[in-house]
Amino acid sequence: MRLRTAFIAACSLLAAAPAAAERYIKSTALQTCMDDSDFSASLFNLILTPNNRTVSLDVVATSTLSGNISAHLEVFAYGISIFNYKLDPCDLDISQLCPISPGQFDIETDFTLSQSVINDIPGIAFTMPDLDGTAKVRIYDDNSTQVACVQAVLSNGKTVDNAVVKWVTAVIAGIALIVSAFASASGHSSTAAHIAANGLSLFGYFQNVAIIGMGAMKLPPMTAAWVQDFQWTMGIIRVGFMQDIFNWYIKATGGTPTTLLQSLSSVSILIQKRSLEYLSKYSTIAERSNNDSDLTTISSTYVLHGFRRIAYLAGIEITNLFLTGFVFFLVFSVFITLALCLVKLILEGLSKVGAVRFDRFAEFRQRWLTIIKGTMYRLVLVGFPQMTILSLWELTRRDSPATIVLAIVMFLMVIGLIGWAAFKVIRLAQRSVAIHKNPAYILYSDSAALNRWGFIYVQFRATAYYFIIPVLLYMFVKACFIAFGQSSGTTQGIVLMIVELFYLVLLSYYKPYMDRRTNIFNITIQAVNFTNALLFFFFTGVTKVPSYVTGVMGVIFFILNAAFSLILLIMILVSCTVAIMSKNPDTRYQPMKDDRASFIKSTQQLPEVLELEALGATVRGNAPKY
Structure with a gap:
């Protein structure tokens, strides 16, 4: 008692929510x-x-x-x-x-x-x-x-799955991106690198919460609701007219859209959780159609887990889930490209009328095409977990022949672009070591290489330029088990816990990031990721803990991640505010041991020399190609 x-x-x-005007239980x-x-x-x-x-x-x-x-x-x-x-x-x-x-x-x-x-x-x-x-x-x-x-x-109608949480996390992550770009254009390379690295880590943490929530484990309601707050990082965003277009597309390309959300007046929906473990004994698999053959039903009640849970809570038919993530990735990429082109046109116009000095934002104005290419690569890196998971999962779904083709093309494109970028960076670093005995020399002194491939290595110390390979393998292994393991939440829970532990040990041992502060930031995030994976391991039911223990763990998961998210957001906001308000925000950061700042600074101070060197290299026929 x-x-x-x-x-x-x-x-x-x-x-978390105040009492409604009329309380109820339903x-x-x-x-x-x-x-x-x-x-x-x-x-x-x-x-x-x-x-x-x-x-x-x-x-x-x-x-x-x-x-x-x-x-x-x-x-x-x-x-x-x-x-x-x-x-x-x-x-x-x-x-x-x-x-x-x-x-x-x-x-x-x-x-x-x-x-x-x-x-x-x-x-x-x-x-x-x-x-x-x-x-x-x-x-x-x-x-x-x-x-x-x-x-x-x-249910009492109150939930932590809140639109305010989605908007706040998305806006602050966007602010970090914008401030980083502004600091870089203003010549504050150290500030730009730190804010970009921390912003990427923040987004990666949000993605990890969303990804682990896609697992087929039986989640407590509060846990299922909280992970839903971060599904926007995977492109799972409902827009009504887009869903209508996706339904039409599935039909037009030989598929059969599901209509579960249109049938709520005649069927019941259960979100699978630990307190419903008796379902595994008393339920059967209903072969309704190819699309729904893995959907557990009892009578006309549907028991949802994994991707089905995510889609249902987002108000998206399961056959539209892949297309939703795919289209939002493309839309965001096109939007960023058009925004950069617009900024280029505005800067040139302001320069012609004398509103902006000719040397302001000179790097962006001169190398804007290279910068746009580098930005596209950055977006591919950010979308790598999203498109890898959704594409591999779509191969198991086979919603229509066209979606299968899109999944294969997107998967190969993402893997190919990221793999090519990693290969180029490793070659540049090895060449720099062979010529200058220092990988940082070419990686940071050549602005073309930095603008195009810098997203691969700027967050790491120069001698750890290769660490993008373990990062990509870590993401890829998780994507495979989330995509292909939907029939076994237990397997997913065990593997994810092992993968997160291994990556935590790897980060703690190598400390690959640019400085001590950034290493602590990322190791702490990974420690929380491992804790989340450990809690999800208990949600699988392997340990046979009592139901009330699972309930307590669900509340702990929410408290831990809500508090940690708030701390990270505050830290990012403080860093961005200081970067905007300070005349020289680089003074907040200690010089990095790889001496990258001196290489970047020298290229900014001697642009004419670099252009002459590049011209001479072209004449000699040995200009570097990126």
Whole structure:
């Protein structure tokens, strides 16, 4: 009792949303929880409003029971029993249940509970976001023999899956990108490198949360809602008219779009979680179509996990998920390209009218095509996990012949571009070592190479230019297991934990980033990633921990990641603010040991010399090619 009271009190402190104007508890799915249950429902909608003590019930059910029955209601929160109540169907004034007759029946009614029953419901049930609540009803015949068991997942409408979180994280990540570009154009190379590296790490952390949430593990509701906040990093963003276009495209190219979201009035949806582990014993696989052959159903209730959970919570049909991520990646890439071209035109126009000095932003104005190419490579690196996961997963889905072709082309393109960039950087670094005994010389003294390939190595110290290879392998292994392991959440949980641990050890041992501060920043992020993977390992159920332990871990996951995300966002905002307000923000950072700043500075101070050297190299026929 003390454990339950303490836990409920602690959870009350986490209620992130204020009480709504009208509190309620609802359920939209009813499942059997015993073998040969004599009662089952294909449609179930229940809502309890405590202010007026009213219960609204809409049920389409099938029963083989007859005569008078009795029931026992038990409510669980985070695996802990918090409410018990004996039910007499005759007291509910529902004629179909008193007495009950065999056959199918529809119930659509409202009834009122006594105030004493309402008072017995803990307040946490109405205030805790993403309540991990379950109500189980055991039905008995006249001989007190249990003849049926049904279970409903409860919700109070409050959630941490919030549009504000999505917008704030996206905007601050975008601010880091813009400030980094501005600092670079202003000649503050050290500031630009640090903000860009930290911004990329921040985005990578958000992506890791989204990726692990795509696993097929049975997640507590709060965990499933929180990972949904970061699916924008994977291009999972719902736009209504785009979804209509994707449906048309799937049909036009020989596929069959799913219509699950259009059928919510006639079917029930369950988000698979640990408290529903009985489903693995009592559920069957329904072969509805090629697209839905792996969808667990009971009667007309759909149990969602992995990519299906992500798509459903985002309001996207599962057949549109790949196209959604694919199109948003292309749209964002085109938008950035057009924005850079527009900036080029504006700067040239301002320069001609004398509003901007001829030497302002000279590097961008002279090498804008190279900079745009480098930016495109950067976008491919950022989108590497997204497009690798979605493309590989689409090969298992096969929504239509056209989407298969798009997936193959995108996968090969992303792998090819990133692989080529890594190969070029390694060759440049090896050439620099052979000629100058220092990999930083060519990597940083040649502005063309820096603008085009710098995204591969600027975040690392010069001697760790090769570390992009372990980073790409780390991303690729995770992508493969997320994409191909949707049928086994246990396998995914074990492999992800091992991969995150290995990468944490690798970062801690090699410390590959540009300076001590950046190494600490990234190692801390990876430590949190490993902690997340460890929690998700427990969500697989391999350890057989009690349900309330899993519930507590779900809350811990939310608290840890919400607090850590807030700290990272504040750090990024402070760095960006200082970079904008300070006349020389580079003084905040210690000179890097690879002496890259001196190489970059020399190229900025002696552009004419470099141009003459490049011209001479061209005449001699040995100009470097990038």
